Amino acid sequence: MAALSNVEIGSVIYGLIKGIPTGISGANLTFLVNQSVYTAENYTGNAIPLSAIANTYQPAVVNLTISQVLGQMEAQGIGTKNVKIGELTIAKGMQEGTSKSYSALAYKQMDDLGQQISSYQTWN
Numbered sequence: 001m002a003a004l005s006n007v008e009i010g011s012v013i014y015g016l017i018k019g020i021p022t023g024i025s026g027a028n029l030t031f032l033v034n035q036s037v038y039t040a041e042n043y044t045g046n047a048i049p050l051s052a053i054a055n056t057y058q059p060a061v062v063n064l065t066i067s068q069v070l071g072q073m074e075a076q077g078i079g080t081k082n083v084k085i086g087e088l089t090i091a092k093g094m095q096e097g098t099s100k101s102y103s104a105l106a107y108k109q110m111d112d113l114g115q116q117i118s119s120y121q122t123w124n
Helices: 006-016 027-044 058-075 095-113
Strands: 083-085 088-090
Touching: 006 027, 006 058, 027 058, 027 095, 058 083, 058 095
Parallel strands: none
Antiparallel strands: 083 088
């Protein structure tokens, strides 16, 4: 899998989640992808360019963004409808729990990537 830009990942997510409201799609969806990339950067300690998100980070970024989209849909009252993510149908009112599941999955994927640790020595 090749590196994808933040806009391309947004398009993938838009294709996965059926019924994303217009208030979340487009530039707002790209913003959520960017926030997911920043979270992954902060968590792993690695720089991730928005124009070329390496395939190593894509699963975590996609799942974290799906979590955010479902949370936004719940906040906008879309929780009264069934939502489809690929072949998965989420029953009405279940977005919050599913959102947390996708978030937990994303953090597990970031754990698997590891974190850079810095140590500093002070001199007295």
